[in-house]
Amino acid sequence: MTEASFILTLISAPLPGIIAAISTAIADLGGNITETNQHWDRPADRFFLRVAFVGPGGLTVAAVERALAPTVEKLGLDLYVVDAARPPRIVAMVSKFDHALLHLLYQIRVGWLRADVVAIVSNHEGARRIAEHEGIPFVHLPVTPETKPQQEAALLDLVEETGTELVVLARYMQVLSDDLTRSLSGRAINIHHSFLPAFKGANPYKQAYQRGVKLIGATSHYVTADLDEGPIIEQDVARISHADSADDLVAIGRDTESRVLARAVKSHLERRVLLCGARTVVFAK
Template sequence: MSDSSFILTLTSAPLPGIIAAVGTTIAELDGNIIETNQHWDRGTDRFFLRVAFVGPARLTGQAVEQALGPAVARFGLEFRIADASHRPCIVAMVSKFDHALLHLLYQIRVGWLQAEVTAIVSNHEEARTIAEAAGIRFVHLPITPATKPAQEAALLALLDETGAEAVILARYMQVLSDDLSRKLSGRVINIHHSFLPAFKGAKPYHQAYERGVKQIGATAHYVTGDLDEGPIIEQDVARVSHADTAEDLVAIGRDIESRVLARAVKLHLERRVMLSGSRTVIFGK
């Protein structure tokens, strides 16, 4: 039998001895640490730790939780333990622009992203052919202001049915309600076609063109009730010039958006993102 593998993430006050206590506990379980990252955020005075480790095949997450009990009580740890071999289920949402979705599906197909897309949801029919070609369930949820509550209720029911751990807005051009954003806090990742906090809202590339910017970018962030203001996970930029039209900026941006979203999803699914208020702590590989 193969070894068991886990990812432990925790936060606490920045007290001495936490890493030693966690490491000792893992060793006593016959575990072996393969990666560790830590950060003391002095602004919030919180300590963040991510530990990836392997152990005997018989080791369970419940056993790890029980073994950590004394350290939890001593340091006031808030922690999560995840099975690193688990392939997370996600739901992807898209409107008419499908480039970010196609890149996401490709990275899953070649194994760079370890995830299972349980459904592709869209308010338009265009993505149905993509879903069918990939053998993924397609769910058409059209939306109007009058039907938005029912549409979001249907989405929540779908998430419960599929057991999806994350919702990926791959250029889903609808604003989630405050209520849905709260219910799915920390589980919804959006790609915004701008280097936030610049050019929020609609048509950011056209806004950038009008301002004559020399760089455009894209931002992947968690969704909150405040439009385009959620904690940022990943960003990137590309150089542009005065010779580029607004349409050129849109075309250049498609590539950035696709790459940034895929990287953000990977960071999230590998539990490398920890929330610290309105900011994120990112433990890169």
């Protein structure tokens, strides 16, 4: 029988014996640890742990949780176990610019990202052809000030009906309401241009070109009510020069955005990101 595989994450006070207790429980189940990461955040006085392990075929998440229940209760752990063999379900949202979406779909197709895209949602029709080509359901939710509440409700219904674990804003250019961001807390990731703090609004790369910047970049973060200020998951920069045109900056920026978003999504889906207040603990592979 094929072996089962799991990922365990936990957040707790930094108590002695946590790793020993978890390791012993896994061993008692016949499990074997394949990867472990831990971090003690001293300013926050919190301990973070991620353990990947395999076990006998037929071992279930419920059985693992039962075995760990005494340790969870004794030490007061915030513990979560997932079946690592099952691809997580995601909804991808996009507006007119589809570069980040296409990169995401490509990385899923070649297996670098393990995910099941249950729907592509857009406030425009342009992404329909991409969805049809990939065999993914397309959901058109045009947004106006009058329709925004019911369209966001429709999105939440879609998330719940499909069992979606992550909503990816792949250059979705609508500001989500506070109610929606609260409903998707920790379950929605966005991408935006970073290292351009002075260039807000339309055409940030044109503004950057006009000011002669030497670095452009991108930041991927969890969505919160504070626009583009959620806990940061992944960032990167690209060096540019006076020889690059405004169009060059746009092209370089789009490439950076696509790669940063894909890396952030991969880290989240592999349960490598744990929230520490307004910050994140991101365990590298």
